[in-house]
Amino acid sequence: MPALSEDKNTIEKLTNLGKKLLSELKQKESPYFDRPVRSLSNVIFDEKAGTLKLGDRTSRRTFLNIGHARTFMQSVMIAAKCKELVKNERSASIRELYYQLKHTIPGLTDNTLEGQEESNPVIVDLETALDALREYLHLTADRSGQLFGPLTIEDQGDKIDCLRLGKSGLSIPSIVDDYKFLDHDAEFILVVETGAMGDRLVEEKFHIKNKAILVSSGGQPSRGVRRLTHLLHQKLELPVYVFTDGDPWGFYIYSVLKTGSMNLAFESKRLATPSSKFIGMTIEDIEKYGLKKVTEKLKGIPAKKAGGPTEDYKRAIELKNYAWFKHELWQKELDKMLATGMRIEQQALASKKLEFVSDTYLPEKIKNHEFLP
C-alpha cells in the first residue's frame, strides 16, 4: 500500500515506545507501558464533541509481572512488526500479522501466539497506547460497501471518476486514508444501510439527479465505510445523511456512524461523523406515508409482559438510555416504536412504487429538513 500522511507520526510513536522501553531496561527497571482502560465503565459520551471517547483511567502493563510478561512480549513483537510494515509501505490483515508472528520461542516450547484471540487484543492495546488508528499501523480489516457519485478519487495514482462506474460502483477498501479527493460536484453524502437499497437508488440514478455521494454500507458499517464517511465529510464539507431500516438495529447503525461505537470508543474522533443526520426510516413515516400494511412486528417480548423485555424491545430500551439518544425527538421516536410494537424496513417503500424512495421520500425529507438529530 502507498504511504499515508500519518506514517512519519506513526513511526515516531513506535520509535518512542521502543526507546522508552530500552531506557527502562538500561536503568534496570521493569519496562512498562500505560494505556487507557477500554471497559464500558471508562467509555464516556463527550457531549461537546458529540462522540464517544475513553475516560482518563489507564492501566499499566509491566514486563516483570508474571501475569503480564506474555502479553508484554506480544505487544513489543507486534509493535516491531507494525513499524516494519509502515516503514516498508506494506500492509497486513490482522490474520496475516498473526501468521507472520506465530513461531516457537527459541529455547522454549512455547509459541509466541497460540491464536488470533491472543494477537487481536494486543493490537487494540497498541492502538490505544499510541493513540494511533489501526489503519495507521497499516493493519487492514475486512472490507464492505460501495461508493457511487459525482466525485473523482485518486487511489494509488489511479484517478477514478465514481460517476462512471455503472451500476457496479467502487468497492470500499479497508484503508482509505490515502484516498485523494480530487474533484466533486456533490451536495451531500448519503450513507445507506442495505446493499439492496443502495442498488435501488443507483437504478433510479438518485446519485446523479441529486448530486449525491452514495455510500452503500451493506449492513453494520465496516471501519472503511466509517472512516471514508468521516473523511468525505471533513474534506468536502458536505452534510451527511444516514438512511437505515426503522428498527433498533438501524438506529444503532446510525449512532455508530455519528457518535462511534462503544468497543472502538478510542477511535471515534477518527471514525465518527458527529454532524450526521438521520433521514429515516422512522415510525412516524408509517402513518405519514401509509405504510402500515408493510410494517413488521418488533421481535421479542415487550417490557410489560412476563419475561420481557427481550430482543428488539430490550434493544430499543437500551437505546433510550444511551446519553447520545437523549434528544427529545429520539425519545419520542423510541417511545412510539415501543408503544406501537412496529418496525419498518427501507425496502418497504417499494410497496408504494419502486421509484418512490428516490423521487419522493428522500428528496422531500432533504428539502424540508426532516431529520432526526
Place this chain on the structure above:
Amino acid sequence: MPALSEDKNTIEKLTNLGKKLLSELKQKESPYFDRPVRSLSNVIFDEKAGTLKLGDRTSRRTFLNIGHARTFMQSVMIAAKCKELVKNERSASIRELYYQLKHTIPGLTDNTLEGQEESNPVIVDLETALDALREYLHLTADRSGQLFGPLTIEDQGDKIDCLRLGKSGLSIPSIVDDYKFLDHDAEFILVVETGAMGDRLVEEKFHIKNKAILVSSGGQPSRGVRRLTHLLHQKLELPVYVFTDGDPWGFYIYSVLKTGSMNLAFESKRLATPSSKFIGMTIEDIEKYGLKKVTEKLKGIPAKKAGGPTEDYKRAIELKNYAWFKHELWQKELDKMLATGMRIEQQALASKKLEFVSDTYLPEKIKNHEFLP
C-alpha cells in the same frame, strides 16, 4: 437497469405461460404448470457437462387443488410482476418484490403474501418452470466480491478500466449479464475465496504482473460472482483457477464455482464453470512449503472416535462421497486431510513472507500446472 440480451426470450416465456393458463381457463379446465422437482433426490451430476443438474422428475401445480390454489395465485402474480419489470427495464430485489406484491385480496381478509418465506420459493418455482435464470426475471440478490485486472468492462454505458481502480476495485453487482467485455490483456482468471487474500494479491500487484483478472469472492461466492466467472470464462476463453482455504469449506466453494450447488442445480449451466481448476490450498502444500507450524486442526470429532464424525470431519467425508469429488487426486487429498486432521488457510502463507503467495506460490503452481481437477 439496462436491457439484457435475454429479455425478449424471457418475455416470450412469461407470455407463453400466461397464454397457456388462459386457454385452459377458456376450455374450463383447471390451469396448471409443471416444473422440475428440486429435492436432492432429483439432483444429478452430469458427468459429460461436468455440472449438477435436475433430473426428469416434474411436479404439477394445479389451480383447482385446495393445497395448490394459494401458491398458484402467488406464482401468477409474481410472473406478471416480473414481466412488468423486464418490459420496463427495471429490476427489483426479492425483498422489494415481496413488498410490491403484498396486499389484502379484495373481498377477503387474506394477504397475497404473509412473508418473504412465501414469495422466495415461488420465485424459484418460476425460474425452474421457465428455465430462466433469476437475473433474467430482473430479480437481484445480495452483492459481494470485487474485480481487478487488465480488462475494460462496459456497464450502463460507462467504460471501466479495471486496471485503473487502485486498491479499491470494482464492486461486483448482482446482475452482470449486461456487462460488455470490451478489451482485455489477461491470461487467466483467478477467483480467490477471502477478501483479505484478494487485498494481499492487489497489494503485491499480482494482477498486473501476471495479467490476471482477479475475482475476490469474499467467502461463499454470490450469484453475481458465479455468473461473472462463468461469463468471463465463456466470452474471453481464459482458464479459471480457484484459490481457497485448504479445508472442506474451501473445497466446497471450489465445487460450487466449478460444478454448481445442489440447491441451485437447475442453474448450473449458467452459474458454474466446469473447466475451473483448483490451485490451492492443499494438504500437500503443508509439507511442500513447510507450513506445519501454521496449520489448524480440523474441527469436530473424527469418524473413528465416539460421537464422530462431526463438523470438518463429517464434511470432508461428505465431499469424498460426492460424485464430482471422485477423481483419485481429490480422494487422495481428502484422505490426507482426514488422516492428518489438519487444515490450512490461504493467509497462513504469510508465515513465509507477505509476498510469498504472489511471488512464489501461485506463479509456481501455474507454471508447473499443479492443479487439482
